[in-house]
Amino acid sequence: xxxxxxxxxxxxxxxxxxxxxxxxxxxxxxxxxxxxxxxxxxxxxxxxxxxxxxxxxxxxxxxxxxxxxxxxxxxxxxxxxxxxxxxxxxxxxxxxxxxxxxxxxxxxxxxxxxxxxxxxxxxxxxxxxxxxxxxxxxxxxxxxxxxxxxxxxxxxxxxxxxxxxxxxxxxxxxxxxxxxxxxxxxxxxxxxxxxxxxxxxxxxxxxxxxxxxxxxxxxxxxxxxxxxxxxxxxxxxxxx
Amino acid sequence: xxxxxxxxxxxxxxxxxxxxxxxxxxxxxxxxxxxxxxxxxxxxxxxxxxxxxxxxxxxxxxxxxxxxxxxxxxxxxxxxxxxxxxxxxxxxxxxxxxxxxxxxxxxxxxxxxxxxxxxxxxxxxxxxxxxxxxxxxxxxxxxxxxxxxxxxxxxxxxxxxxxxxxxxxxxxxxxxxxxxxxxxxxxxxxxxxxxxxxxxxxxxxxxxxxxxxxxxxxxxxxxxxxxxxxxxxxxxxxxxxxxxxxxxxxxxxxxxxxxxxxxxxxxxxxxxxxxxxxxxxxxxxxxxxxxxxxxxxxx
Numbered sequence: 001x002x003x004x005x006x007x008x009x010x011x012x013x014x015x016x017x018x019x020x021x022x023x024x025x026x027x028x029x030x031x032x033x034x035x036x037x038x039x040x041x042x043x044x045x046x047x048x049x050x051x052x053x054x055x056x057x058x059x060x061x062x063x064x065x066x067x068x069x070x071x072x073x074x075x076x077x078x079x080x081x082x083x084x085x086x087x088x089x090x091x092x093x094x095x096x097x098x099x100x101x102x103x104x105x106x107x108x109x110x111x112x113x114x115x116x117x118x119x120x121x122x123x124x125x126x127x128x129x130x131x132x133x134x135x136x137x138x139x140x141x142x143x144x145x146x147x148x149x150x151x152x153x154x155x156x157x158x159x160x161x162x163x164x165x166x167x168x169x170x171x172x173x174x175x176x177x178x179x180x181x182x183x184x185x186x187x188x189x190x191x192x193x194x195x196x197x198x199x200x201x202x203x204x205x206x207x208x209x210x211x212x213x214x215x216x217x218x219x220x221x222x223x224x225x226x227x228x229x230x231x232x233x234x235x236x237x238x239x240x
Numbered sequence: 241x242x243x244x245x246x247x248x249x250x251x252x253x254x255x256x257x258x259x260x261x262x263x264x265x266x267x268x269x270x271x272x273x274x275x276x277x278x279x280x281x282x283x284x285x286x287x288x289x290x291x292x293x294x295x296x297x298x299x300x301x302x303x304x305x306x307x308x309x310x311x312x313x314x315x316x317x318x319x320x321x322x323x324x325x326x327x328x329x330x331x332x333x334x335x336x337x338x339x340x341x342x343x344x345x346x347x348x349x350x351x352x353x354x355x356x357x358x359x360x361x362x363x364x365x366x367x368x369x370x371x372x373x374x375x376x377x378x379x380x381x382x383x384x385x386x387x388x389x390x391x392x393x394x395x396x397x398x399x400x401x402x403x404x405x406x407x408x409x410x411x412x413x414x415x416x417x418x419x420x421x422x423x424x425x426x427x428x429x430x431x432x433x434x435x436x437x438x439x440x441x442x443x444x445x446x447x448x449x450x451x452x453x454x455x456x457x458x459x460x461x462x463x464x465x466x467x468x469x470x471x472x473x474x475x476x477x478x479x480x481x482x483x484x485x486x487x488x489x490x491x492x493x494x495x496x497x498x499x500x501x502x503x504x505x506x507x508x509x510x511x512x513x514x515x516x517x518x519x520x521x522x523x524x525x526x527x528x529x530x531x532x533x534x535x536x537x538x539x
Contacts, residue, residue, distance in 0.1 A: 048510035067510050067524060086524050088510065089494065107526060108491065126526055127491050145491070146529070 011042035011063070018045030022052065029079075032058045050088065053081050056098075070107075073100045076117060092119045095136055108145065111138045114155070120209050127164065130157045133174050139209050149174050150186065156205055160215060168223055172230055176223040177202055179215070188229035194222045241390040242415040243269025244402075246476045246483050246506035247516075248383040248535045254502055254517070259379030263371040265505070265512045266386045270367045272415075272508055273388030276401035277370035278362025280411045280478045283381040285357035290335045290408075293353040293360040294326045294342075295398065302326040305346055312341045323373040324398070325352075325361045332356075350399070350436070355409030357381075357480060362401035382537065385478045385506075387413035394438040404445035407452055409480035414441035415493045415508055416472035424468070444469060448477070462486045462532045476506055482536035491529035498522040504535045 015025045025043060032038060041062045046052050050069035053062050056079040064072070067085035076095040083091070086104035095114040102110075105123035112128065114136030121138070127145035130138050135154040143161030150166070152174030162180035169186020175198075176189075185191070199217050206212055245265040249255055259281065266277055285291060294302070306319040306328055317338075318329040330338045335354070342349055353360035361374040367388045371377065387402035394400050403411035418424075421440035424447060429435065433446045447468065451461035458479060465475075465486070472492035477484045485506060487495055498505045498513050500522045507513045510524065527533050 047514040048512075066520070069509060069511060086510065088496075105525065107494070107496075127529065 009040065011040045012038040013040070014042045014044060016044045017047065017049060017052070022049055026051070026054055029053060029056045029058075029060065029062070032056075032060055034058055036060075046085075048088070053079070056081070067104070073098075076100060086123070087121075091121075092117070092136075095119065105142070106140075110140075111136050114138075116155075118205075118209060124161070130155070130174070133157065137205050137208070139205065139211065143180065146183070147186070149176055149189075152176070156201070158202065158205060158220075168225070170229060171225040173225060175201065177220045178223065179220045182221075182223070185223065188226050189223055190226045192222045192224045194218075194220065198222050241272045241392075242402075243272030243388040243508045243512065244386070244413045244415050244474065244476050244506070245269060245508070245512050246383070246385040246413075246478070246485075248482050248504045249502065250504070251502035252382075255382060256380045258381045258384055259375075260377045261516060262379075262384045262386055263376040264515045265507060266367045266371055266376070266388060268512045268514075269386075269388040269508060273390045274366055275391045275396045276362065276364040276389045276398070277367035277387065278360065278389075278401045278403055278413075279371075279374075279376060279384055279386035280353065280358055280360045280403045281376075281379045281381045281384040282357045282409075282478065282480065283359065283379065285355070286329070287356060288332050289329050290332050290354055290356060291327050291329050291359060292335075292338065292342075292351055293358070294328065295324055295350045295352050295362075296326075296348055298324055300324070300326075300349070302328075305349065308345065309338055309341060312337050322361060322375060324363060325374065327359050353403070353405040353411055355480065358409045358411065358478065360403055360405065360411060362387075362403065363398055364396055364401065383478070383483060385411070385413055385476050385483055387415075392417055393440055397437070399437045400439045400442075402441060403478065404439075404442050406445045406448045406477065409478075410448075410458065411478045412441070412445045412448065413476050414444055415474045416488065418444060418469055418471035418473065420470040440471070444473065444475065458484065459532050459534065466530055474508070479534075479536075482534060484535075485527050485533040486531070487527055487529045489530040495527050496524065497527055497533075498524045 043064045046066045048069045054074040057077040060079045063082045069088040071090045073081040074093045076098045080099045083102045087102045087106045089107045090109045092100040093112040095117045098117045102121045106121045106125040108126040109128045110125045111119040113132045115134045118137045121140045124142035125144045129144040129148040131150045133152040133155045137156045139158045141160045146164035149168045153172040156175045159178045163182045165184045166186035168189030171189045302321045310316040313330040320327045363370045402413040418440040421443040448461045474493040475486045496510045
C-alpha cells in the first residue's frame with residue numbers, strides 16, 4: 001500500500017510498518033504524552049497487521065495508510081485514528097474516548113464494549129457491530145450485519161443503510177437509529193417513536209462527526225429496549 | 241483456528257506464478273495453523289485422463305508402483321513424484337480398474353484426490369516446510385486452494401490435514417469445528433461412505449460428496465449444509481472451473497476476499513493477501529454469512 005494519506009500537513013512522525021516491528025510503533029505511541037510535539041503520525045504499510053495503534057492515551061492524530069487487521073485502535077483514549085482502508089475484527093474495541101474513522105469497511109464486532117468516543121465507518125460493518133457498547137457513538141454510513149448492538153448498554157448506533165438479523169438483542173439503554181430496513185429485531189428490542197428530542201440527539205451526533213446536513217434526519221427510525229428483559233419482575237420470581 | 245487461502249486467476253499471464261502466490265499466502269497463515277498444511281492446484285490436464293494424487297511414506301518407490309500398474313492402466317501411467325506424494329495420470333476409462341488394483345496390491349498408498357486437473361498435496365509440519373517439500377512455488381495452474389491447520393478435535397496426522405477430496409476435481413478446506421460430526425459420520429457410514437480419520441472436516445467433505453451423489457449440484461450441497469452441519473465453518477471448495485466459499489450463518493470464522501481484473505483471492509485474514517500483485521487497488525470485502533459464492537471460469 002502506498003503511503004497515500006489525507007493528512008493536510010506533513011506528519012511529525014512517519015512509521016513504516018514494512019520495515020519496523022509493530023511493538024516499536026505501539027511503544028512509541030504509548031510514550032507520546034499530552035505535551036508531545038509529535039502530534040501527527042503517519043503509519044505506512046500496515047498490510048493487515050493486527051493491533052495497530054492500540055492503547056493510545058494522548059491527543060495524537062494517527063493516519064494509517066492502508067488496510068488493518070484485528071483490534072486496530074483498541075482501548076483508544078483521546079487520539080484521532082484514521083484508517084485509510086478496511087479494518088478487521090474489533091476495530092476500536094473498548095475505546096474510552098477519541099475518534100476512530102474507518103474509510104473502508106469494518107469487519108465484525110466494530111466498537112465492541114467501547115465506553116466513549118466516536119467510531120465512524122464510511123463503508124459497511126459486519127456482524128455484532130457495537131456489541132455490548134457502553135457509551136460509544138458509532139456511525140456507519142453503509143449497512144451493519146447481524147446481532148448488532150447485542151446487549152448494548154449505552155451510547156448511540158447510527159446506521160445510514162440497513163441492519164441485519166436480531167438488531168439490539170437483549171438491549172439495555174443504547175440508542176439505535178437505522179435509516180434503511182432492519183431484517184429482524186432481537187429479543188426485547190422494539191421500534192420507538194422518534195420525538196424531537198431524539199432528532200436533536202441524532203443531529204448532535206452527526207454534527208460531531210462532521211456529517212451535519214449530509215442526510216435527512218427524518219428518514220431514520222429509532223429502536224430501543226422494551227425494558228421487559230433486564231428488569232426484575234415479580235411475576236418471574238419462580239424463575240430464580 | 242486454522243487458516244485458509246484460495247486464488248483464482250482471471251489473467252492467464254499469471255498462471256506460471258500461481259504456485260508462488262499460493263505458497264506466499266499459505267506461509268503468512270502459519271500462525272493460524274502451524275501443525276500441518278496442504279493445498280490443491282488445478283494445472284494442466286487431458287479431458288480423457290484422470291490424475292490420481294497418491295500419498296505414501298517417505299521414500300516410497302512410486303516408480304515401481306507406476307510400472308506395476310502398466311497392464312491395468314493400458315500402458316505405463318505418466319508419473320510425477322513430489323516427496324511423499326505422487327500424481328499418476330491414467331486413461332479415464334481405466335480409473336476404476338486402477339483404483340481397484342491400488343486398493344488390492346498397494347494398501348500402503350492412499351488416494352487423496354482425483355480429477356482431470358486437480359492435484360492434492362498435504363503433510364504435517366510448518367506451512368513453509370510443506371510448501372518447500374512439494375515445491376509448490378514452481379507449480380502453475382488456473383487456481384488453487386490451501387489450508388494451514390491448528391488441530392483442535394482430532395490428531396495431527398497427514399490424513400487429518402486438508403484439503404479433503406469431495407469428488408472428481410473437487411476438494412474442501414475448512415476453518416472451524418463441527419459439533420454434530422459423530423452423528424453425521426454414523427449416518428453417512430450407513431449410506432456407504434468411508435472415513436479415514438476422526439476429523440470433523442472429513443465428515444463435511446463426505447457430506448458434500450453424499451449430497452452430490454444424491455443429485456445435488458455443489459452449490460445445492462453447500463446450501464443444504466447450512467441446515468445439516470451444526471457448528472462453525474468457513475469452507476472453501478475447489479472445483480474444476482473455480483472455487484466456492486461458504487460461511488456459517490453466525491460467521492464465526494473470518495474470511496476476506498480481494499478481487500482485481502487479474503484474480504479473485506480468498507484469505508482467512510487480509511494479511512495473507514498483501515503480497516499479491518495489484519492488491520493495493522483490489523476490491524477488498526468480506527463474504528456474507530450463509531451465502532454461497534462461486535468464482536468460475538466463464539462457462
